[in-house]
Each structure stands twice: as C-alpha cells, then as structure tokens.
Amino acid sequence: MSVSHAVCVPVDASVMMGSAELADLVALLGKVADPRKRRGIRHHIATVLAVTVLAVLAGAKNYREAGDRAEDLPQELLELVGARRSVLSGRRVAPSADTIRRVVESVDAEAADRLVCHWLADRAMALAGDDGCAGFDGVAIDGKAVRNSGGVRLFSAMRHGQAVVISQIRVPDETTETTQVKSLLTGMDLAGAVVTADAAHTQRDTARHLVSDKQADYVLAVKGNQPTLLAQVQALLPPAAPGSEDHVDDERSHGQITRRAIWATVAEGVDFPHAAQVFRIRRDVFNLAGQRVHKEIAYGVTSLNTERASARDIGGLVRGQWGIENKIHWVRDVVFAEDHQHAYTGNGAHAMAMLRNLAIGLIRLAGLTEIKRTLEWIAADRMRILPLLAASTP
Numbered sequence: 001m002s003v004s005h006a007v008c009v010p011v012d013a014s015v016m017m018g019s020a021e022l023a024d025l026v027a028l029l030g031k032v033a034d035p036r037k038r039r040g041i042r043h044h045i046a047t048v049l050a051v052t053v054l055a056v057l058a059g060a061k062n063y064r065e066a067g068d069r070a071e072d073l074p075q076e077l078l079e080l081v082g083a084r085r086s087v088l089s090g091r092r093v094a095p096s097a098d099t100i101r102r103v104v105e106s107v108d109a110e111a112a113d114r115l116v117c118h119w120l121a122d123r124a125m126a127l128a129g130d131d132g133c134a135g136f137d138g139v140a141i142d143g144k145a146v147r148n149s150g151g152v153r154l155f156s157a158m159r160h161g162q163a164v165v166i167s168q169i170r171v172p173d174e175t176t177e178t179t180q181v182k183s184l185l186t187g188m189d190l191a192g193a194v195v196t197a198d199a200a201h202t203q204r205d206t207a208r209h210l211v212s213d214k215q216a217d218y219v220l221a222v223k224g225n226q227p228t229l230l231a232q233v234q235a236l237l238p239p240a241a242p243g244s245e246d247h248v249d250d251e252r253s254h255g256q257i258t259r260r261a262i263w264a265t266v267a268e269g270v271d272f273p274h275a276a277q278v279f280r281i282r283r284d285v286f287n288l289a290g291q292r293v294h295k296e297i298a299y300g301v302t303s304l305n306t307e308r309a310s311a312r313d314i315g316g317l318v319r320g321q322w323g324i325e326n327k328i329h330w331v332r333d334v335v336f337a338e339d340h341q342h343a344y345t346g347n348g349a350h351a352m353a354m355l356r357n358l359a360i361g362l363i364r365l366a367g368l369t370e371i372k373r374t375l376e377w378i379a380a381d382r383m384r385i386l387p388l389l390a391a392s393t394p
Contacts, residue, residue: 018386021393022080026050028119035106042084043095048103049112049355050081051094056359057385059375061337063104067097073382104355105346113168113354120361121166121188124159126394127365136309137193138317139166139216140324141184141201143177144332147339149349153177155184156328156357160196160320163327163364165357170350181206190216194304196321199223202301207273211303218274219302219317232270233278233299237263240282240297246311256293257286260319264311267301276305279314327364332356335372365392 030046052060054077055069071094078092086093095103128137138160146152155177157167167184171177178200185195195210199221210216222230238244245261252258261282267275278301285294302314309317332338336356344352360371366388368374378384 017390018388019080021389022050022077022386024393025053025389026081028115029053029112031115032112033108035108036103043099044082045103045107047082047084048095048100049107051078051083052100052104053355053358054081054382054385055100056336056355057362057375057388058379058382062341063097063101063343066100067095069379070094070097070100077382077385101343101348104351105348107347107351109347109350109354110170112351116354116358117165117167118187120164120358120365121159123365123392123394124162124164124166124361127392128159128161136160136313136317138196138320139190139193140196140321141181142198142321142324142329143171144329146344146349146353148342149344152344152349154350154353155180156324157184157188158324158328160317160323163323164361165328168354168357177201178203178206182209185209185214188214190214192216194219194317196317197221198321199225202226202229202272204273207275207303211274217303217308219304219314219321220300221318221321222278222299222301229270229272229301230299233267233280233301236265236268236270236278237280237299238265240280247315249312249315255288257288257290259284259286260315262311262315264306264314266306270301272301274303275301277302277309277314279311281315281318328357328360331360331371335375362389362392367391 026046029049032045032049034045051070051073052066054073055066058069060066060069073094075092078094083092083094085091140158140160141156143153143155146154151173153171155169155171156165158165167188169180169184171180181201192215194217196219202220202222207218207220210218222233224230240263244263246264248259248261250257250259262279264277264279267278270278279299281298283296284292286292300318302309304314332353338353338356363371363374
C-alpha cells in the first residue's frame with residue numbers, strides 16, 4: 001500500500017474496510033486501567049486514548065494539537081471510537097485537550113506500553129514475510145532520553161524489517177539501560193531471533209542471557225568501553241586494504257554515495273560468551289563528484305557462526321540496528337518534536353512516546369515508509385485513517 005494508492009479509496013468503502021480494525025484498536029485501549037475517579041467522567045478511557053492516537057496519526061505533536069485534531073475528527077470516526085453525544089446538539093463530542101492531557105499524564109504508562117507493544121508484536125509477526133535481513137528475525141534494542149521530561153529515559157526493542165517497536169520500558173532513575181535488558185525482553189519469544197545492540201550493551205551477562213536463556217543470537221558493537229575485547233577483535237582481522245573485503249555494497253541516496261565494506265572472521269581465542277565471529281565495517285560517504293566526505297570504522301562480535309551468517313548477512317543486521325535510531329527515535333524527535341515539548345509532567349513523556357510508537361507502527365505495518373508525508377495525507381482527510389488501519393491488519 002502506498003499513500004497514492006490509498007487516496008483512491010472511496011470514503012464509504014474506507015469505512016467498511018477500517019471500522020472493524022478501529023474497533024479492535026479501541027478494545028485494546030479499553031484494557032488500560034482508568035486512573036480517574038468515576039465521578040465526573042465524561043469520556044471512556046478507551047475513547048480518550050483512541051482519539052489521541054487518531055490525532056497523532058493526523059500529525060498532532062502535543063496536547064493542544066491533539067485537542068485541535070480531535071475536534072476536527074469526522075462524526076463517523078467519533079462514533080466508531082465511542083465518543084459521547086451532546087444532549088443539546090445530538091452530535092458526537094471529542095475529548096478536549098485538557099481531558100487528553102489529564103488522562104495521558106495519569107495513566108499507567110508501563111502497563112499501557114506492554115499492552116500496545118504485545119499487540120503490535122503479534123501483528124508484526126503475522127505480517128512478517130521477508131523481514132529484510134536475509135531471513136533473520138532481527139530485533140534492535142536501544143535507549144532514548146526524552147528531553148524536558150525530568151530525566152525520563154526509555155528503552156525499546158524494534159523489529160528490524162518492519163521498524164515496529166515491540167517492547168518499551170522506562171529505565172529506573174537510579175540505573176542505566178544496560179542493566180535493564182532482561183526486563184525489556186521479559187515475555188518475548190526470541191528463539192531463533194538475532195538481537196542487535198550498540199557497544200553499551202556488549203556485556204558478558206547480556207550475551208549469556210540472549211544465547212543461553214532466550215535461545216537467541218546476538219550482533220554487538222565493540223568499542224573502547226571494552227578495550228581488551230576490542231584489541232582481540234582488531235588482532236584477528238586483516239588490514240582494511242582495498243580488495244580484501246569479504247563483502248562490499250554501494251548505495252546512492254540523498255545526493256551522496258555510501259560504500260560499506262565488511263571483513264569477518266572466526267572469533268578464535270576471543271574471550272566473550274558464545275562469540276563465533278568478529279567483524280569490521282568501514283563506511284565511506286562520497287559526494288556525487290566522488291570526493292569522500294566522511295569515513296567511519298566500526299567493530300563487532302556475533303554468536304552467529306560462518307555456516308549461519310556470511311559477512312553480507314552480518315552487515316545487514318548491523319544496518320538493521322541503525323534503524324531504531326533512524327526510523328523510531330529520529331521520527332519521534334523530528335516529525336513529532338518529542339524532545340521539544342515543555343509540558344511533560346506525570347507519566348506524560350512515557351505515555352506520549354507509547355502513543356507515537358503505536359501510530360508509527362500502524363503506518364509501518366500498512367507498508368508505508370514516509371511517515372511525515374503519511375501524516376500530511378491523513379491531516380487532509382481524517383477518514384483516510386480507516387483504510388490505513390485495514391492495511392495494517394493481518
């Protein structure tokens with residue numbers, strides 16, 4: 001499905017296509033415990049959260065914009081999410097920006113995030129097909145600090161091929177994300193998957209947990225935070241001479257040419273749990289005139305042996321890890337201006353990140369990759385949300 005294809009769906013057909021899927025989303029959000037006192041509640045929590053998701057899909061970046069987008073929702077959508085009727089006008093009434101803010105700030109964000117991530121994970125698995133990583137089920141893990149939130153740090157897991165967040169937790173204030181890997185992956189079936197992570201997570205306990213406890217494999221970056229391991233990896237690899245690479249690929253995009261060369265060899269004598277191969281990736285960026293403008297060299301270690309993963313496979317998995325920054329954190333920061341909000345109190349930072357992940361996930365599962373363009377497309381006609389939901393459903 002592309003944005004241009006979806007534009008052609010008639011409104012009456014789109015209602016038929018997406019109403020059941022929207023009802024499913026409302027049912028999911030109805031499982032979130034309502035933190036409000038019963039007296040005075042005018043909108044069910046499922047309605048408030050569903051309307052907020054629809055507003056985010058229409059491009060809302062903050063509570064005020066969510067209220068504005070909600071007010072503009074068509075009556076058909078408000079009816080489908082269970083919005084109440086006005087006694088005076090008989091029309092469906094959307095929750096206000098203040099109501100959205102109060103609910104989002106007070107909801108149990110951890111519990112809501114678990115529900116949403118499990119729901120997205122089930123859909124992602126059902127729609128998986130080719131995961132884009134040479135047949136590997138890749139899962140990237142990485143953390144993100146939310147600015148202007150009083151120190152909130154979120155730790156996420158994302159499926160490589162579909163770029164959907166399938167687990168997210170808040171990192172306790174007194175610790176770091178490197179101690180929270182087990183918590184992040186609790187309840188996830190990772191047998192046969194390959195977990196990728198940056199150098200902060202290249203820890204012995206993490207490697208043991210992934211392979212021994214979760215029956216998964218790992219691809220981990222190696223940097224100066226592990227000097228002994230880095231020295232062992234570098235000693236095994238041949239000099240990075242042109243023509244000695246095990247695999248090279250070139251990519252032309254955004255007015256530049258990127259060349260990625262990878263060397264991989266057996267991890268003989270490497271003192272790291274379950275290490276099977278070590279690798280080096282050199283990334284050169286050239287302008288269209290052929291002049292190099294950037295060079296980067298990265299090292300890593302993996303539990304995948306040579307029979308299961310070639311140098312090309314490893315390179316693809318490393319690129320999948322970069323996706324959590326480019327396709328999730330960057331989108332939340334740049335498209336949704338997550339780090340520029342100044343109204344984060346209570347659980348607002350975590351809950352809004354969860355709702356943004358949900359919106360991004362629905363768009364990705366519908367087969368769309370241009371997030372900003374899709375939000376603009378929906379903002380022009382809110383009813384376009386329904387065919388998108390239909391396309392994101394197995």
